[in-house]
Amino acid sequence: xxxxxxxxxxxxxxxxxxxxxxxxxxxxxxxxxxxxxxxxxxxxxxxxxxxxxxxxxxxxxxxxxxxxxxxxxxxxxxxxxxxxxxxxxxxxxxxxxxxxxxxxxxxxxxxxxxxxxxxxxxxxxxxxxxxxxxxxxxxxxxxxxxxxxxxxxxxxxxxxxxxxxxxxxxxxxxxxxxxxxxxxxxxxxxxxxxxxxxxxxxxxxxxxxxxxxxxxxxxxxxxxxxxxxxxxxxxxxxxxxxxxxxxxxxxxxxxxxxxxxxxxxxxxxxxxxxxxxxxxxxxxxxxxxxxxxxxxxxxxxxxxxxxxxxxxxxxxxxxxxxxxxxxxxxxxxxxxxxxxxxxxxxxxxxxxxxxxxxxxxxxxxxxxxxxxxxxxxxxxxxxxxxxxxxxxxxxxxxxxxxxxxxxxxxxxxxxxxxxxxxxxxxxxxxxxxxxxxxxxxxxxxxxxxxxxxxxxxxxxxxxxxxxxxxxx
Amino acid sequence: xxxxxxxxxxxxxxxxxxxxxxxxxxxxxxxxxxxxxxxxxxxxxxxxxxxxxxxxxxxxxxxxxxxxxxxxxxxxxxxxxxxxxxxxxxxxxxxxxxxxxxxxxxxxxxxxxxxxxxxxxxxxxxxxxxxxxxxxxxxxxxxxxxxxxxxxxxxxxxxxxxxxxxxxxxxxxxxxxxxxxxxxxxxxxxxxxxxxxxxxxxxxxxxxxxxxxxxxxxxxxxxxxxxxxxxxxxxxxxxxxxxxxxxxxxxxxxxxxxxxxxxxxxxxxxxxxxxxxxxxxxxxxxxxxxxxxxxxxxxxxxxxxxxxxxxxxxxxxxxxxxxxxxxxxxxxxxxxxxxxxxxxxxxxxxxxxxxxxxxxxxxxxxxxxxxxxxxxxxxxxxxxxxxxxxxxxxxxxxxxxxxxxxxxxxxxxxxxxxxxxxxxxxxxxxxxxxxxxxxxxxxxxxxxxxxxxxxxxxxxxxxxxxxxxxxx
Numbered sequence: 001x002x003x004x005x006x007x008x009x010x011x012x013x014x015x016x017x018x019x020x021x022x023x024x025x026x027x028x029x030x031x032x033x034x035x036x037x038x039x040x041x042x043x044x045x046x047x048x049x050x051x052x053x054x055x056x057x058x059x060x061x062x063x064x065x066x067x068x069x070x071x072x073x074x075x076x077x078x079x080x081x082x083x084x085x086x087x088x089x090x091x092x093x094x095x096x097x098x099x100x101x102x103x104x105x106x107x108x109x110x111x112x113x114x115x116x117x118x119x120x121x122x123x124x125x126x127x128x129x130x131x132x133x134x135x136x137x138x139x140x141x142x143x144x145x146x147x148x149x150x151x152x153x154x155x156x157x158x159x160x161x162x163x164x165x166x167x168x169x170x171x172x173x174x175x176x177x178x179x180x181x182x183x184x185x186x187x188x189x190x191x192x193x194x195x196x197x198x199x200x201x202x203x204x205x206x207x208x209x210x211x212x213x214x215x216x217x218x219x220x221x222x223x224x225x226x227x228x229x230x231x232x233x234x235x236x237x238x239x240x241x242x243x244x245x246x247x248x249x250x251x252x253x254x255x256x257x258x259x260x261x262x263x264x265x266x267x268x269x270x271x272x273x274x275x276x277x278x279x280x281x282x283x284x285x286x287x288x289x290x291x292x293x294x295x296x297x298x299x300x301x302x303x304x305x306x307x308x309x310x311x312x313x314x315x316x317x318x319x320x321x322x323x324x325x326x327x328x329x330x331x332x333x334x335x336x337x338x339x340x341x342x343x344x345x346x347x348x349x350x351x352x353x354x355x356x357x358x359x360x361x362x363x364x365x366x367x368x369x370x371x372x373x374x375x376x377x378x379x380x381x382x383x384x385x386x387x388x389x390x391x392x393x394x395x396x397x398x399x400x401x402x403x404x405x406x407x408x409x410x411x412x413x414x415x416x417x418x419x420x421x422x423x424x425x426x427x428x429x430x431x432x433x434x435x436x437x438x439x440x441x442x443x444x445x446x447x448x449x450x451x452x453x454x455x456x457x458x459x460x461x462x463x464x465x466x467x468x469x470x471x472x
Numbered sequence: 473x474x475x476x477x478x479x480x481x482x483x484x485x486x487x488x489x490x491x492x493x494x495x496x497x498x499x500x501x502x503x504x505x506x507x508x509x510x511x512x513x514x515x516x517x518x519x520x521x522x523x524x525x526x527x528x529x530x531x532x533x534x535x536x537x538x539x540x541x542x543x544x545x546x547x548x549x550x551x552x553x554x555x556x557x558x559x560x561x562x563x564x565x566x567x568x569x570x571x572x573x574x575x576x577x578x579x580x581x582x583x584x585x586x587x588x589x590x591x592x593x594x595x596x597x598x599x600x601x602x603x604x605x606x607x608x609x610x611x612x613x614x615x616x617x618x619x620x621x622x623x624x625x626x627x628x629x630x631x632x633x634x635x636x637x638x639x640x641x642x643x644x645x646x647x648x649x650x651x652x653x654x655x656x657x658x659x660x661x662x663x664x665x666x667x668x669x670x671x672x673x674x675x676x677x678x679x680x681x682x683x684x685x686x687x688x689x690x691x692x693x694x695x696x697x698x699x700x701x702x703x704x705x706x707x708x709x710x711x712x713x714x715x716x717x718x719x720x721x722x723x724x725x726x727x728x729x730x731x732x733x734x735x736x737x738x739x740x741x742x743x744x745x746x747x748x749x750x751x752x753x754x755x756x757x758x759x760x761x762x763x764x765x766x767x768x769x770x771x772x773x774x775x776x777x778x779x780x781x782x783x784x785x786x787x788x789x790x791x792x793x794x795x796x797x798x799x800x801x802x803x804x805x806x807x808x809x810x811x812x813x814x815x816x817x818x819x820x821x822x823x824x825x826x827x828x829x830x831x832x833x834x835x836x837x838x839x840x841x842x843x844x845x846x847x848x849x850x851x852x853x854x855x856x857x858x859x860x861x862x863x864x865x866x867x868x869x870x871x872x873x874x875x876x877x878x879x880x881x882x883x884x885x886x887x888x889x890x891x892x893x894x895x896x897x898x899x900x901x902x903x904x905x906x907x908x909x910x911x912x913x914x915x916x917x918x919x920x921x922x923x924x925x926x927x928x929x930x931x932x933x934x935x936x937x938x939x940x941x942x943x944x
Contacts, residue, residue: 029686031696032565034703034729038682042846044884046868047725060729275516337620341606343599346619467544469597469623 011054037063087327095320104221108236119302129195130291149259167192200251217243282412289419311386312393314369326404365397395450402457418456425449479649480511484521500926547595554581559608569731572707586637593630625697651677655709671713675849719850720871743925749859759899762838782892795834797827835860858912879912
């Protein structure tokens with residue numbers, strides 16, 4: 001390196017280039033000359049070197065020269081980090097179908113359990129599993145966010161055990177009190193095990209595993225529908241038990257494997273949960289209210305109006321699409337924050353995104369709901385009530401899309417209030433108003449409750465978009 | 473006299489040099505009564521020190537707690553006017569601290585807003601403030617700032633300005649252990665009660681932020697805003713402080729460059745109690761290089777390990793013993809050190825000994841004490857080793873050269889060859905070690921004893937509060 005005599009003047013551009021070149025990556029992040037001085041000092045330069053080698057009075061003067069040189073050369077700054085993208089089209093859109101895979105086993109299972117026990121058992125376990133599974137998943141997501149994957153795994157495992165335990169308990173009570181078959185307990189346990197274990201696989205983004213492991217049972221279920229032989233039915237149920245057991249095993253292994261390689265010990269789970277549990281209570285309440293809202297509307301028809309019970313199947317199949325579109329909206333708002341400058345522009349832009357997302361969700365759900373309606377039409381079971389039930393589910397599905405968006409903004413208390421108001425209409429008003437005992441009137445009331453829910457959530461969402469900081 | 477002692481992330485919630493110094497000062501002035509205000513992360517921290525009897529209260533002031541409620545109301549015209557001036561000053565390049573008086577007055581306006589019940593943190597990310605930021609940015613600069621950057625910067629500055637929203641303590645004097653956010657506590661007490669301020673700087677707060685933000689994963693625009701804010705805050709702190717106490721002449725340079733009044737500056741060195749660090753009576757059986765301190769990238773242990781590889785080539789029986797704990801978050805760095813030891817085939821000869829209860833045992837265990845940091849203030853470990861009569865090999869950073877003088881070798885940072893050459897020279901020459909060790913002990917007794925340090929500070933306190941009364 002060139003050494004200048006004190007009266008030889010300051011260093012040339014070439015000398016400064018030689019100085020900054022080895023530390024160009026760090027210097028490119030400097031915002032002003034003083035930061036360059038700090039970086040130069042951390043590399044071992046000092047006032048003495050600045051004077052003797054570069055002819056500057058001190059390190060600050062040398063840093064000024066180095067910074068000016070970097071600006072003159074237009075040194076490239078490191079690119080900003082990539083924007084996180086959460087939307088995974090194929091995997092997320094398949095979630096609804098994956099949740100619905102056990103439906104292929106239902107005809108065979110009903111042969112063993114009896115139709116009159118099958119549907120109440122399913123409604124019961126779905127409700128309990130919905131609340132327990134979502135509570136466990138929310139705690140687990142919070143723990144993952146705090147860098148505690150092992151504790152998150154423990155929570156998910158505990159949710160699985162509690163869910164299966166709750167299924168055993170409630171199904172046993174029903175079977176004992178109402179003289180139900182022992183097979184009812186087995187059915188509830190398997191349904192609950194699948195529901196929570198499949199949720200765990202999706203939590204860890206293992207959609208492929210779930211599809212592959214459930215495939216043999218689905219094939220057997222379809223074979224039973226085609227053949228109708230009771231031995232095939234028994235074989236199908238056995239195949240289902242094996243597949244669900246494999247899914248449960250995989251879920252448990254995943255929860256145990258996650259974070260195993262992390263070197264740092266995690267705080268005690270009780271300590272971790274204590275911090276967050278109060279904040280999560282509204283989420284648990286919302287899960288419970290939404291499960292009650294949807295299941296109570298369907299439960300009353302599972303025994304004698306199967307057409308109404310299956311009319312809403314489009315919502316189950318479309319849940320993955322709602323989830324995917326919610327992630328797309330998140331990705332688009334994050335991108336908008338990086339493209340736009342002013343809050344007012346962001347609000348108007350994202351309102352258009354909400355409208356687009358909602359219309360796509362309603363359209364997709366309507367298309368999926370056409371499938372069960374077509375089946376009902378083909379079997380001469382299509383009625384005004386079943387069409388209204390399908391419309392209600394489409395409406396509720398649109399509302400669910402908005403609940404995903406609002407929950408991401410932490411507006412869970414608002415969701416509870418909105419869901420509470422919808423519950424006040426259905427079943428609340430049903431209990432008070434005369435003339436709502438007919439299926440059509442009841443379903444129309446449910447449709448009205450769904451519309452109210454949708455409108456409230458849309459209003460909340462449009463207002464929320466004014467508060468730009470929530471969308472970081 | 474009652475003193476408020478303010479720091480960020482140290483006593484009594486963490487170990488380290490600043491915490492040692494604060495404990496020394498509180499215990500060393502038993503006639504004074506003390507309140508300690510410590511800025512922490514989330515308020516969940518617990519003291520790791522035994523608190524002295526004259527420490528009356530410890531106030532934990534969390535900066536990053538998430539559960540503060542944000543006001544959704546617009547912050548109002550008065551805030552808008554103050555924030556406009558804040559942004560204009562922050563985005564104006566400062567020359568030698570010019571404009572620091574005005575920035576101090578802006579901070580006082582923001583304090584007034586918070587004192588009158590305004591949500592200061594929330595106001596910085598309100599839509600009106602984001603719009604102001606955009607307007608000011610593009611008036612002053614041509615490079616890009618997007619909405620995401622603006623929200624991030626506003627949110628971070630909102631957290632950092634939290635001390636302005638706390639009611640100030642009424643005591644005779646505020647002693648601030650470091651520049652930066654801690655000074656906001658002292659400024660508020662000065663505005664409210666006229667309390668005089670003593671500002672100590674062990675390292676240079678602004679310089680440390682400059683180095684920290686080289687590697688922080690934020691965009692260039694956020695880096696510009698935050699570092700400009702820190703630079704302005706440091707300048708305003710030098711205006712507000714009645715006495716400025718750099719812990720080395722090296723720090724003084726930075727303070728003067730940022731506009732500090734030289735008449736208010738008193739260089740104060742850290743001191744140790746010689747009785748706690750007695751002379752080592754003998755050398756270890758094998759030539760041993762010792763490091764004492766936390767395992768941290770700033771200590772650049774990679775350079776030390778590489779230097780030791782050269783040392784062992786020349787002195788096969790040489791040993792490297794690294795004493796000190798691995799702080800949470802530094803586990804990866806620790807693993808990288810172990811990997812380097814394995815790569816250089818130094819296992820068994822270079823050893824991590826873990827945390828020690830008495831540092832003196834570590835100094836006595838070595839023939840030579842090494843410190844290869846890339847950034848330091850005025851490190852205790854060097855003074856303590858010197859008090860034990862150990863020669864040192866240190867990098868030329870911060871006030872290290874002032875501490876060592878001619879009692880050891882000073883080498884450039886990140887230069888493992890120079891470190892190794894100095895260490896080999898000392899390890900091979902017992903006479904040189906004894907001579908430098910004696911000089912080291914003498915230098916500590918002459919300049920760096922605890923009693924001298926306490927007397928210096930007592931003198932500064934009495935300049936501001938004569939005879940234990942109120943400020944003049």
